[in-house]
Amino acid sequence: NAGVTQTPKFRVLKTGQSMTLLCAQDMNHEYMYWYRQDPGMGLRLIHYSVGEGTTAKGEVPDGYNVSRLKKQNFLLGLESAAPSQTSVYFCASSYGSGYEQYFGPGTRLTVT
C-alpha cells in the first residue's frame, strides 16, 4: 500500500517552460487536492477534485491547470512557468471533504 505518491521529487525549469506533476493514490479516495507550500504562507490550495472527471479551483489557481481522468490520478500542469511558481507542491487525497487528508512526499520545483 503506497498511499499517495508524487512524480517527480525535484525539478528545475526555465521561465516559460511547461511541465506536469503526477499524483497517484491507491486508497480509492474520491477527493484529491494540489497545494503549494511557501515559507510563512502555509499550505495554499491550488485546485481540487471531488471525483473522477471533476475539478474545482482553490485559493491560488492562476497559472495552473489540472485533470482527473482516472480516479487514482490527479495531474497538475504548468503551461508557462514563472519564478513565482517556485515552491514545494503537495498532493493529498481523502475519503470526503472533512476527512483526514493523506499527503504525498512533495515535489520541489525551482523556476529560474
Next chain:
Amino acid sequence: TQLLEQSPQFLSIQEGENLTVYCNSSSVFSSLQWYRQEPGEGPVLLVTVVTGGEVKKLKRLTFQFGDARKDSSLHITAAQTGDTGLYLCAGGAGNTPLVFGKGTRLSVIA
C-alpha cells in the same frame, strides 16, 4: 472566507519543557484536525476533534477543541527532540475543502 490563525509562528524550547500552541478563528468549524510535518515530508494527521469542549490525548500531546468550535489548542508535556516539526491545524465545514492555518514551527533543543 474562513481563516485559521496559528500562534506562535515560531517556538524554540529546551527538551523537557512544556508548551502550548493555538489555533483561532472567527468562524465555526464542524471539525478541527491537527497535523505534524517533518522536514522534507508531507503533513501527517495527529488527531481530529469534532465536539465543542472535546479533549483528546495522544501520549504527551493534549488537544482541546473550544466550546464554541472556533478555536483549538495543542499542549505538549515534557517536549522531546522528536517533537520538532511544523504543526498545522485545519478546519472542516460542510462540503468545502479543509482550511489550513499557516502553522507553528517548533524546535526542541537537546
